[in-house]
Amino acid sequence: MFQNIGEMVVLFWRTVLALPLLWRHRQKTFDQFFEIGNASLLMVCILSFFVGGVITLETGPLLVDHGLSSYVGGVSGYAICRDLAPVIMSMLIAGRAGSAMAAEIGSMRVYQEIDALRTMNISPVHYLVLPRLTAIAVALPILVIFAILVGWLGGAVVCVINPRISVSFAAFLANLRDLVDVKDVGNGVFKSFVFAILIGVVSCHQGLITIGGPRGIGRSVTKAVVNSIVLIVIFDYLLTRILQK
Amino acid sequence: MNSPAPNDQPKSEDTSLTRKGVAVQVRGLRKSFNGHEVLKGLDFEVKPGEVFVIMGPSGSGKTVLLKHLIGLEEPDEGEILIGGESIQSPEVMSKYRMAMVFQSGALLNSLTVGENVGLYLSEHRLKTPEEIERIVAEKLEVVGLKDTVNQMPSELSGGMKKRVAIARALVIEPQLIMYDEPTSELDPLSAVVIGDEIVHLKKRIGVTSLVVSHDRDLAFGVADRIAVIHEGKILAIGTPDEVIKREEPMVQKFLNADLRHLEEGNKRGGRR
Numbered sequence: 285m286f287q288n289i290g291e292m293v294v295l296f297w298r299t300v301l302a303l304p305l306l307w308r309h310r311q312k313t314f315d316q317f318f319e320i321g322n323a324s325l326l327m328v329c330i331l332s333f334f335v336g337g338v339i340t341l342e343t344g345p346l347l348v349d350h351g352l353s354s355y356v357g358g359v360s361g362y363a364i365c366r367d368l369a370p371v372i373m374s375m376l377i378a379g380r381a382g383s384a385m386a387a388e389i390g391s392m393r394v395y396q397e398i399d400a401l402r403t404m405n406i407s408p409v410h411y412l413v414l415p416r417l418t419a420i421a422v423a424l425p426i427l428v429i430f431a432i433l434v435g436w437l438g439g440a441v442v443c444v445i446n447p448r449i450s451v452s453f454a455a456f457l458a459n460l461r462d463l464v465d466v467k468d469v470g471n472g473v474f475k476s477f478v479f480a481i482l483i484g485v486v487s488c489h490q491g492l493i494t495i496g497g498p499r500g501i502g503r504s505v506t507k508a509v510v511n512s513i514v515l516i517v518i519f520d521y522l523l524t525r526i527l528q529k
Numbered sequence: 530m531n532s533p534a535p536n537d538q539p540k541s542e543d544t545s546l547t548r549k550g551v552a553v554q555v556r557g558l559r560k561s562f563n564g565h566e567v568l569k570g571l572d573f574e575v576k577p578g579e580v581f582v583i584m585g586p587s588g589s590g591k592t593v594l595l596k597h598l599i600g601l602e603e604p605d606e607g608e609i610l611i612g613g614e615s616i617q618s619p620e621v622m623s624k625y626r627m628a629m630v631f632q633s634g635a636l637l638n639s640l641t642v643g644e645n646v647g648l649y650l651s652e653h654r655l656k657t658p659e660e661i662e663r664i665v666a667e668k669l670e671v672v673g674l675k676d677t678v679n680q681m682p683s684e685l686s687g688g689m690k691k692r693v694a695i696a697r698a699l700v701i702e703p704q705l706i707m708y709d710e711p712t713s714e715l716d717p718l719s720a721v722v723i724g725d726e727i728v729h730l731k732k733r734i735g736v737t738s739l740v741v742s743h744d745r746d747l748a749f750g751v752a753d754r755i756a757v758i759h760e761g762k763i764l765a766i767g768t769p770d771e772v773i774k775r776e777e778p779m780v781q782k783f784l785n786a787d788l789r790h791l792e793e794g795n796k797r798g799g800r801r
């Protein structure tokens with residue numbers, strides 16, 4: 285995994301340099317964007333609702349038992365927007381969109397479609413990587429904003445219906461508003477932007493270096509997803525450390 | 530034959546190009562894959578506007594050679610000159626229009642046939658969408674597939690894919706066009722059409738053509754010169770007449786191999 289980091293950095297840089305061409309490739313970028321969004325929005329909502337619920341279910345009774353019931357909303361709200369939503373949604377998208385990118389580009393590689401592009405002087409970076417990377421870098425943060433809101437809702441619902449917590453909806457939100465700043469949401473969204481780039485670069489790179497037949501494609505997909513997830517977790521730690529107030 | 534119609538002139542960047550075939554020179558080309566030497570020192574020259582046919586048994590390195598010529602593989606040793614300039618220098622690939630028809634067709638499976646054929650023009654923005662549509666229809670007509678514009682490559686047969694790939698190469702109006710087994714999956718009638726188009730293209734736009742083929746009829750029909758390669762080396766090179774007269778046993782064996790003895794055997798044994 286780590287021997288390719290240099291190549292991935294180069295790929296990322298070449299994509300950044302190609303950004304002025306984005307308007308040309310807008311159609312492909314939109315297609316990718318909707319594919320990621322449509323395929324994942326419902327899943328993101330379900331997942332984040334339960335993630336918000338479970339973190340409240342875990343921390344709520346503990347706080348209430350220690351007489352800190354007014355902190356329930358703040359604690360779970362904070363955890364959801366700064367870490368849980370961006371990390372878990374990015375992992376989900378790595379599994380859905382990253383795998384699709386690696387599979388698609390990998391099969392184009394194996395079946396010589398990329399060679400054909402190159403003979404036509406069409407850069408695979410411009411034609412394939414740029415739209416995908418841009419699409420995921422926009423789509424994932426948007427999905428994460430949804431995830432944060434739905435996650436808070438999940439937390440609030442659990443607060444109300446769970447007899448051991450029984451904090452009112454209004455109290456949950458009031459405390460959340462007290463403790464959680466727009467900056468915290470921004471922090472989570474920024475993290476997800478970085479994760480999106482990681483997923484995009486890792487998956488496109490894996491696709492481009494695919495060798496062999498169908499088995500090679502399968503191997504690339506697995507590697508793309510696993511490497512993305514590992515990098516997400518490592519970068520999550522690093523970013524948290526760097527962004528800490 | 531007829532000169533290109535006025536609206537065939539490329540609009541932007543390319544107006545400066547002299548639309549003539551380019552010369553290709555290959556010098557001491559060697560290539561190994563994982564210690565197995567596939568090309569063992571090839572030297573030859575293709576003149577501008579020539580149809581140069583490369584023949585040789587399966588696995589002799591023909592496809593690998595073409596990939597070198599269009600810059601998809603890096604040589605281990607030796608050099609390749611296109612129009613007198615080394616292929617390694619970055620401008621060469623964009624300076625000359627080159628096209629390759631892959632052995633497998635290599636159509637983009639996520640695009641329709643029409644989009645595949647027009648891809649070069651649309652990606653490089655050389656024509657308006659209406660013009661592209663017209664050119665695509667025209668080139669598909671040449672290969673006899675004008676009804677497939679809106680189909681996906683997966684809906685086509687192997688031979689049809691190959692013909693679409695040829696149409697896609699024609700659209701580029703290249704100065705150097707390489708065909709990897711253009712007729713290998715075609716029936717004799719379509720093969721004749723493709724052979725005619727290879728010759729027609731040479732006459733019309735003076736393109737340099739490199740044709741890899743096992744098809745002896747095609748080879749001797751279209752070739753100005755033929756090279757026979759075997760195990761990564763050139764055994765014979767010259768005009769069709771010269772090559773046929775070569776005494777080299779491998780060359781004779783390759784050019785004269787046929788299945789007629791089976792026919793005899795079948796008649797005698799009466800198996801059918």
Ligand SMILES: Nc1ncnc2c1ncn2[C@@H]1O[C@H](COP(=O)(O)OP(=O)(O)OP(=O)(O)O)[C@@H](O)[C@H]1O
Pocket residue numbers: 562563567585586587588589590591592593594632
């Ligand atoms: N990417 C590669 N990696 C390793 N070996 C390769 C590679 N490409 C080609 N070869 C080897 O090079 C040799 C020549 O292959 P090539 O495809 O050029 O044959 P060919 O002359 O085109 O044959 P055919 O007529 O069957 O298409 C083969 O032995 C093949 O195994």
Ligand SMILES: [Mg+2]
Pocket residue numbers: 591592593632709
């Ligand atoms: Mg071949």
